[in-house]
Amino acid sequence: MRISLFGRLFMGLSAVMLMLPILVVAASALNGGRSMLFPPQDPTLTRFSEFFISEPIWRTALGNSVIVALSSAAIAVLFAWPAAYFLWKRATGLSKAIAGLMALPFAVPPIVFGVGLGFMWSFLGGLGSLWAGILSHGALFAALPLVTISIGLQSIDRAHLDAAATMGATEGVTFRTIILPQTIPYTISGFFFAMVLSFNEFIVMFFVSSSSYATVTLQIFNSLRNGFTPTMAVGAITFIFVSVAAFSLVARYGDLPRLMGADQSRN
Amino acid sequence: MSLSTAEDLPTPAPIVVREPSLWFKLGLVALLALLCLVPFLFVLTISFGHKIEGAGWAFGFEFSHYKRFFLGATWPETFQSLYIQRLGYSLFFAAIGAVIAVALAFPFTYFLTRMSRRAQTVWLVVLLSSLSLSEVFIVMGWDILLSARSGLPALLDGIGFTDLMKDLGWFQWFRDVGLASPRAFKFKTSGFATVLCMAYLVWPYAVILLYPALSRLDPALVEAARTMGARPGQVVRTVVLPSVRLPLFGSTLLLFVFLLGTYVTISVFADPSQHTLAVSIYDSVRGSTLNAPFGAAQSVILLITAGLFLIAGQKLSKAGGTA
Numbered sequence: 001m002r003i004s005l006f007g008r009l010f011m012g013l014s015a016v017m018l019m020l021p022i023l024v025v026a027a028s029a030l031n032g033g034r035s036m037l038f039p040p041q042d043p044t045l046t047r048f049s050e051f052f053i054s055e056p057i058w059r060t061a062l063g064n065s066v067i068v069a070l071s072s073a074a075i076a077v078l079f080a081w082p083a084a085y086f087l088w089k090r091a092t093g094l095s096k097a098i099a100g101l102m103a104l105p106f107a108v109p110p111i112v113f114g115v116g117l118g119f120m121w122s123f124l125g126g127l128g129s130l131w132a133g134i135l136s137h138g139a140l141f142a143a144l145p146l147v148t149i150s151i152g153l154q155s156i157d158r159a160h161l162d163a164a165a166t167m168g169a170t171e172g173v174t175f176r177t178i179i180l181p182q183t184i185p186y187t188i189s190g191f192f193f194a195m196v197l198s199f200n201e202f203i204v205m206f207f208v209s210s211s212s213y214a215t216v217t218l219q220i221f222n223s224l225r226n227g228f229t230p231t232m233a234v235g236a237i238t239f240i241f242v243s244v245a246a247f248s249l250v251a252r253y254g255d256l257p258r259l260m261g262a263d264q265s266r267n
Numbered sequence: 268m269s270l271s272t273a274e275d276l277p278t279p280a281p282i283v284v285r286e287p288s289l290w291f292k293l294g295l296v297a298l299l300a301l302l303c304l305v306p307f308l309f310v311l312t313i314s315f316g317h318k319i320e321g322a323g324w325a326f327g328f329e330f331s332h333y334k335r336f337f338l339g340a341t342w343p344e345t346f347q348s349l350y351i352q353r354l355g356y357s358l359f360f361a362a363i364g365a366v367i368a369v370a371l372a373f374p375f376t377y378f379l380t381r382m383s384r385r386a387q388t389v390w391l392v393v394l395l396s397s398l399s400l401s402e403v404f405i406v407m408g409w410d411i412l413l414s415a416r417s418g419l420p421a422l423l424d425g426i427g428f429t430d431l432m433k434d435l436g437w438f439q440w441f442r443d444v445g446l447a448s449p450r451a452f453k454f455k456t457s458g459f460a461t462v463l464c465m466a467y468l469v470w471p472y473a474v475i476l477l478y479p480a481l482s483r484l485d486p487a488l489v490e491a492a493r494t495m496g497a498r499p500g501q502v503v504r505t506v507v508l509p510s511v512r513l514p515l516f517g518s519t520l521l522l523f524v525f526l527l528g529t530y531v532t533i534s535v536f537a538d539p540s541q542h543t544l545a546v547s548i549y550d551s552v553r554g555s556t557l558n559a560p561f562g563a564a565q566s567v568i569l570l571i572t573a574g575l576f577l578i579a580g581q582k583l584s585k586a587g588g589t590a
Contacts, residue, residue, distance in 0.1 A: 003378050003381055003382065004499060006499075007374075007378040007381070008378075010374055010375065010378065011375060011378050011379070014371070014375050015393075017467070018393070018397055018470070018471070020408070020412065021405060021407075021408025021409050021411075021412055021467070022397070022400070022404075022408060024408050024411050024412055025404060025407055025408045025411065028411055037416065037417045039417075079295070079298075079299065082291065082292075082295055083295065086288070086292060094292050094293075094296065095292070097296060098292070098295055098296055098299060101296070101299040101300060101303045101304060102299060102303065104303045104304065104307075105303050105306075107524075107577070108307075108524075108528075108570055108573055108574075109524065109525065109527045109528025109545070109569055109570070109573055110525075110528050111528040111530055111545050111548060111549070111566070111569075112307070112310065112528065112548075112566045112569055112570050112573075113306060113307070115306075115310055115548060115552050115562060115563065115566045116305075116306025116307050116308075116309050116310040116566070117306045118552065118553075119306065119309035119310060119313055119559070119563070120305055120306045120309045123309065135302060136302070138302070139299070139302035139303050142299075196395075196396075196399045197399050199399075199401075200399050200400060200401035200404075201401070202401055202402055202403055202531065203402075203528070203530055203531075206553070207552065207553065217401045217403050217404075220403045220404075220407070221403050221531065224403075224535070228407050228410060228411070232407065233407070235404075236404040236407060236408075239400065239401065239404060240396060240400060240404075243395070243396035243399050243400065244392065244393075244396045247391075247392045247395045247396055248392050250392075251388050251389075251391065251392050256388050256391045256392070257384060257387050257388060257391065257482070260391055260475060260478050260479065261478060261479025261482070261483075262380070262387070262478065262479065262482040262483075
C-alpha cells in the first residue's frame with residue numbers, strides 16, 4: 001500500500017526528532033576541549049582513546065557493564081526457559097505463578113523495585129557486590145526472554161510433536177530434536193533484549209551497587225555534577241553501537257516483526 | 268485456531284506418570300519470589316519501620332512516615348502538603364508525557380505498518396535501539412540541544428527569533444511561562460524541557476506497544492472504506508481509531524505508570540519546586556536527607572498509585588470492550 005505524502009513527511013519528521021539528540025551526542029564526542037559544544041570545537045578523536053584505553057575509571061566501568069549485561073542476560077534466559085516451557089506444556093497455576101512473578105518487576109515503576117532490592121541486599125549482605133547486581137538485573141529482565149521464548153514455542157507445529165510421539169520419541173528426545181532447535185533463534189533474541197536493556201539500565205543498578213562499583217551509566221550519572229564531558233559522549237556512542245548491532249543480529253537471524261507481534265499472514 | 272482444537276482433543280494417557288519437575292518448579296518459584304517479590308515486601312515492611320538518627324532504620328510498626336507524607340511532620344500544629352504536591356507533579360508530568368508520546372506514536376505506527384516487511388524490520392531495529400538507550404544518554408542529548416551556549420536558545424538567537432519576539436513585545440510572555448531569562452530563551456530548567464524529554468523517552472515504547480494492534484488491522488477494512496469514498500482522515504477517524512481504541516488506552520496507561528518513576532530527567536530538567544516523588548524517594552534512600560523508612564513509605568505510595576491506575580484501567584477497558 002502506498003503511503004501518502006503526509007505520511008512520509010510525518011515519518012521523516014519523527015525520524016529527525018528521534019535522531020537529533022543521538023547525533024548531537026555523537027558529534028559532541030569530537031570536541032577538543034572539556035565542554036560539550038555543538039558543533040564540536042577543535043575536533044579530535046582523543047576522547048575515544050581516553051574512554052577505551054587511558055582513563056581507568058571508564059575502562060573499569062565499561063568492564064563492569066559488560067560483565068553485568070552478559071551474565072544477567074544469561075541468568076534471565078535460564079529463569080525464562082523453564083518458565084516458558086512449563087507454561088507452554090500445561091498452563092497450571094504453578095507455572096502461571098512463575099510467569100506472574102517474572103512480570104512483576106516489569107509492571108511497576110523501576111525506582112520502587114530498585115529501592116526494594118537495595119533494602120533486601122543490604123539485609124542479606126549482598127549490597128554493593130557485583131553478583132547481587134547481576135542477579136537483580138537477571139530478575140528484572142527475565143520477562144523479556146520469557147516473552148520471546150513463549151512466542152518461539154507457540155510457533156512450533158504441533159503436528160511435528162504428534163509425529164515424534166507416534167514414532168515413540170521420549171520427552172527428552174522430542175525436546176532435543178524438535179523443540180530446542182526451533183526455539184534457539186527466539187532464545188538468542190531474548191538474550192540480546194535482556195543484555196541490551198541491562199547494559200543501559202540505570203536506576204535499579206544505582207540502588208543495588210551502593211556506590212561500591214560503577215557501570216558506565218552509573219559513572220556518567222556520577223560525573224553529572226561536573227557537567228557532561230565529551231568522554232561520556234564516547235560511552236553513549238558505544239552503547240548505541242552495541243544496541244544497533246544486537247538488534248540487527250536479532251533481525252538478521254530471527255523474525256523481528258513477528259517478535260514484535262506483527263500479523264503472520266501478511267508479508 | 269488449530270492450537271485450541273488440538274488442545275481440546277482427548278490426549279492419550281501418558282504411560283509413565285512421573286512428576287520430577289514439581290520440585291524444580293517449586294524451587295524456581297522460591298527463587299523468583301526471593302528476587303521479584305521479597306524486595307517489595309522489604310519496602311512495605313521498612314515503610315512502617317523506625318528511623319534511627321544517623322544510623323539507618325530498625326524494624327517497628329509506626330505510621331509516622333505516612334503521616335508525614337499526607338499531613339506533614341509537624342501535624343497537628345501545622346499542615347504541610349509538600350509530598351502530596353510531589354506526587355501531584357509525578358502524575359502531572361507522567362500523564363502529559365505519556366499522552367504526547369502516544370499521540371505522536373499512533374500516526375507513525377499506522378504508517379509504519381503500511382510499509383514493506385523489510386522497511387519495517389529496519390525501523391524496528393532503530394526503534395528498539397532508541398528504546399533501550401539509557402535515560403542518562405537521552406538526557407545528555409537533550410541537555411546539549413537545550414543548553415544556552417550551543418543549543419536551541421543559541422539557534423533562536425542566531426536566526427533572529429529572539430529579537431523578533433522582543434520587537435513584537437511577545438518576549439514577556441515567554442518569560443512569564445518560564446521559558447526565557449531577561450535576555451534570551453532558556454529551557455533549563457522548565458516544564459517544557461521535562462515533558463519533551465519524557466515524551467521522547469517513551470515514544471519508541473509507544474510505537475512498539477501499538478505495533479501489534481495496528482499491524483493486525485485488516486487492510487481490507489481500510490480499503491473498503493476508501494472505495495466507498497471516505498477520505499483518508501475520515502478512514503482513520505471512523506475505522507482505524509475505533510478498532511485500536513483499547514490498545515491506545517492501554518499503552519498510554521502503561522507508559523504513564525512507567526514515567527511515574529522517572530528520575531534522571533526530572534532531576535536535570537525540572538525546576539526544584541516541581542520535583543517529583545521519584546526524586547524525593549531518591550533523596551530519602553540514598554541522597555541528602557537519608558531517611559530510609561520515609562523513602563520506603565513514599566515508594567509504597569508510588570506503588571499503590573501505579574497499581575490503582577492499572578486496576579482502574581483494566582476495569583475501564585473491560586467495560587469498554589463489552590460495550
